[in-house]
Every structure is written in structure tokens, then in C-alpha cells.
Amino acid sequence: MHITIAWWDRSDIEKPKEAAEVCLGDYPGLLAGNPISDTERGREGLALVWETAADADVFMADLALSVNGCPPSHRWDFGVSASAQQAAHAPSRLALLIS
Numbered sequence: 653m654h655i656t657i658a659w660w661d662r663s664d665i666e667k668p669k670e671a672a673e674v675c676l677g678d679y680p681g682l683l684a685g686n687p688i689s690d691t692e693r694g695r696e697g698l699a700l701v702w703e704t705a706a707d708a709d710v711f712m713a714d715l716a717l718s719v720n721g722c723p724p725s726h727r728w729d730f731g732v733s734a735s736a737q738q739a740a741h742a743p744s745r746l747a748l749l750i751s
Contacts, residue, residue, distance in 0.1 A: 653683070653732050654705040656712060658724035659690070659697040679715055681707025696720070705731060 676682050684701040698719065702708040708729060716723050 654702040654708050655730055655732055656700040656702065656708050657688075657697065657728045658700070658712070658716065659695045659726040660720050660722070661725045662694045662696060678718075679707075679711040681711065682715075695725070697724070705729065 676685065681703040682700060683703060686699045688697040688699050689695065690697070698715075700708070700712075700715075712727075713723065
């Protein structure tokens with residue numbers, strides 16, 4: 653499993669904030685996605701759980717363009733060991749990591 657944390661500086665976002673939602677069925681390998689925000693630093697972001705790093709590499713650019721109209725200002729990727737069943741709980745656990 654692979655995790656992507658992507659941040660956009662609000663000044664870089666071309667689409668309105670309400671457009672920042674992830675359609676899981678549109679991106680093969682995307683298991684879960686949650687919007688995140690850092691209002692103190694003026695950033696909006698996504699915490700994404702992918703089946704593989706290859707899926708993230710192939711589809712992240714299209715997802716970023718569709719969600720915010722531009723590539724993320726900052727992006728972190730890392731692999732984790734987990735089953736697909738555990739991925740369903742990953743976004744709530746990610747919230748603990750990034751809060």
C-alpha cells in the first residue's frame with residue numbers, strides 16, 4: 653500500500669474549494685481519499701491511499717488537475733504494509749498523523 657499527502661497553497665488553486673473531492677472510482681488503485689486543511693498556513697490538501705506506488709505515479713497528476721486545477725505545491729509519498737481491508741480505516745488514522 654502507498655500513501656500520498658498532497659498540499660496546495662490556496663493561492664495556487666485554480667478551482668473553488670468545494671471542488672476538492674475525490675471520486676474513488678475514477679482512479680484505478682485509489683483505495684481511499686480524504687480532504688485535509690491547514691488554515692494557519694493557508695493550505696488545502698488530500699490524504700490518499702493507493703494500492704501501489706505505481707498507481708500513485710500514474711494517476712496523481714490527473715487527480716490533482718481534476719481536483720484543484722494544478723499540481724500540488726507539496727507532495728509526500730511513502731509505502732506502508734497493510735491489507736486492502738485495513739485501507740478502509742487509513743484516512744481516519746492519517747488524520748491522527750497529520751494533526
